[in-house]
Amino acid sequence: MIYIDEDLCKGCHLCVYMCYQNVYAISSNANKKGVLLPYVNFEDRCTNCGVCEVVCPDQAITVNVNKNWWVNKDTNFNPRFNVK
Amino acid sequence: MVDNNSPNKFIPYLREDRLPHIFCAGCGNGTIINAFLKGMENAGMDFDNIAMVSGIGCSSRIPGYMKCDSLHTTHGRALSFATGLKVSNPNLDVVVFTGDGDAASIGGNHLIHAARKNVNLTVICINNNIYGMTGGQISPTSPKESFATTAPYGSKDYPFKLAELVATAGATYSARWTTLQVENLIGSIKKGFENDGFSFIEVVSQCPTYYGRKNKIRTPTAMALTMKNNTIFKFEADKMKEKDIIGKIVVGEFVNKQHPEYSDNIQKLSKENFGDNTLINSAYEVLK
Numbered sequence: 001m002i003y004i005d006e007d008l009c010k011g012c013h014l015c016v017y018m019c020y021q022n023v024y025a026i027s028s029n030a031n032k033k034g035v036l037l038p039y040v041n042f043e044d045r046c047t048n049c050g051v052c053e054v055v056c057p058d059q060a061i062t063v064n065v066n067k068n069w070w071v072n073k074d075t076n077f078n079p080r081f082n083v084k
Numbered sequence: 085m086v087d088n089n090s091p092n093k094f095i096p097y098l099r100e101d102r103l104p105h106i107f108c109a110g111c112g113n114g115t116i117i118n119a120f121l122k123g124m125e126n127a128g129m130d131f132d133n134i135a136m137v138s139g140i141g142c143s144s145r146i147p148g149y150m151k152c153d154s155l156h157t158t159h160g161r162a163l164s165f166a167t168g169l170k171v172s173n174p175n176l177d178v179v180v181f182t183g184d185g186d187a188a189s190i191g192g193n194h195l196i197h198a199a200r201k202n203v204n205l206t207v208i209c210i211n212n213n214i215y216g217m218t219g220g221q222i223s224p225t226s227p228k229e230s231f232a233t234t235a236p237y238g239s240k241d242y243p244f245k246l247a248e249l250v251a252t253a254g255a256t257y258s259a260r261w262t263t264l265q266v267e268n269l270i271g272s273i274k275k276g277f278e279n280d281g282f283s284f285i286e287v288v289s290q291c292p293t294y295y296g297r298k299n300k301i302r303t304p305t306a307m308a309l310t311m312k313n314n315t316i317f318k319f320e321a322d323k324m325k326e327k328d329i330i331g332k333i334v335v336g337e338f339v340n341k342q343h344p345e346y347s348d349n350i351q352k353l354s355k356e357n358f359g360d361n362t363l364i365n366s367a368y369e370v371l372k
Contacts, residue, residue, distance in 0.1 A: 005092070008103060012110030012292075012304040018264070035109075054122060054266045057114025058104055059092045 001064050002040045008060040011035035015052040015061060021045040024052070094121050097131065098149050105149055110304025112263040112289030113143055116210055117150075119266055119287075120179075123273030134177045137166040139191065141183035142217045143210035143289075160191030163198045166205050167346075173364055174347040177206070177277070184211040188224040188244050199253035199282050203346040206276045207284045209246060212291040220294035227331055231298040242330075247286045251339040256281030258338040262288040262311050265335065272337070281345050288333050 002023070016024045016038055025041035048068040052061050094117065095103070107113045124131065136154040138144035139162035147154035157165045162180050170178045187195050187209045198205065214232055215221040222232040222239050225246065229238045247260040257279040261269040269287060276283030290296070290307035301307050311333065318336025321329055354362045 010104065010109035014110060014115075014304055014308060017305040017308055051266055053093070054118045054270070055115050055263070056118070057107065057109075057111055059094050059098065059114065059118065062092045 002043060002046060003062040003064070004038060004040070005058075005060040005062075006031065006037060008058045009035060009037055010058050011037060012057060013038060014055055014057065018051050018055045020049075020051075021047060094118050097121050097151055099151055102149055106145060107142065108291075108293045110290065110292045110307070111142070112212065112287070112291075113146060113210060115263045115266065116143075116208065116269075116287055116289065117146055119263075119269045120208065120273055123270045124277065126270065127274040127277040129177060129277055133175070134179055135169060136179050136181060137162050137169065138181045139183070139186040140217075141186050141215075142212070143181055143183040144186060146181045160186055160189070161194060162186065163191060163194040163205070163207070167198055167201075167203050170203055170205060171347050171350060172362075174204075174351065178204075180205055180207045182207065182209050183216075184209065184213070184225045184244075184246070185215050185223045188246055192224075195250065196253040199250045199255040199284065201346045202254060202256060202281045202343050204280060204348075205282055206273070207282070208273070208276075209284065209286045210289050211246065211286055212289045212295060213243075214291055214295040214298075216291050216294050220298060229331075230295070232294075233298070245334075247284065247338050250282075250284040254282075254343070255284050255339065256341050256343045257283035258286075259284070260286040260288065260333070260335050260338070262315055262333060262335060263290065264308055264312055264315075268335075275340070279340075280348075281343055288335075 024038045048065040136147035138147045140159040166180045220233040222235045224244045251258040259272040292304045315333045321334045
């Protein structure tokens with residue numbers, strides 16, 4: 001699941017821009033703060049690269065997708081080769 | 085698997101009662117907080133042993149949101165305070181958050197002399213090309229022909245190249261990245277922590293509120309797109325002519341070397357002449 005904290009999000013849409021798989025989309029209705037929140041449109045496309053989590057300036061996005069498990073372990077770990 | 089109510093993985097390091105933070109929507113400072121915390125985790129640092137020092141500015145509000153020891157000091161003098169902190173307690177990992185006006189304009193001499201002395205600090209300089217907190221004045225790193233409150237006809241000066249300046253002044257690690265190259269930025273912060281000496285990481289950040297409004301790029305995504313189009317890597321820029329590079333952001337690592345470090349030199353001097361390390365006058369040790 002990908003969670004977006006609606007209290008923390010300020011609606012900068014950097015996640016929409018940075019996601020290379022176009023997982024996110026912008027909702028058409030503003031919430032009570034006047035923010036057009038992003039929502040998760042295609043969750044099955046997510047590859048768990050973690051860029052949206054880091055790039056979100058308001059710490060609103062949590063990615064918990066059970067795919068590409070090696071990404072969260074160590075960024076220097078290469079899954080294809082045993083020998084460095 | 086984490087349960088459904090799991091918070092963001094960076095929030096345990098932040099003061100939750102102060103969130104959401106004061107930065108504008110789309111400001112790069114929040115991204116740099118995340119990248120710093122992830123780089124710190126990758127380097128295996130102890131978060132309780134980190135002391136953060138900052139000056140004045142938008143970027144210098146970051147240590148106020150962290151759950152660690154922090155010091156909010158006078159304008160431009162963050163590096164001087166950090167040098168004193170590091171020399172008096174060499175076991176501490178001192179991190180300095182400065183902005184471009186803080187490090188390059190009013191604290192320019194402190195920056196080059198801290199780099200010359202090679203003090204063991206990790207300096208993260210957030211360069212948003214404008215004075216954001218005081219209302220959008222021109223800063224030493226504003227690009228040529230950019231507009232600001234104090235430059236209504238466009239700035240005619242050439243900007244400072246901070247990463248190259250610090251590399252020339254004698255720092256042992258210097259790099260420049262933008263907020264969009266997060267993986268490289270995380271790797272650089274990790275290297276800066278592991279490096280024994282002055283590590284300077286300049287992060288070119290977006291400021292949609294002032295820089296974007298004055299230069300007709302109002303949304304954060306438009307600023308990110310402009311920044312991405314103007315970015316060239318260092319190995320690419322080495323082959324280009326100098327007149328083609330004007331106005332571009334050259335990213336990459338500028339120096340990565342080994343050099344004797346300032347607080348180690350002082351400890352060595354103390355051992356040679358007086359036979360012991362320098363004293364740490366801690367209030368806790370007196371109470372014991």
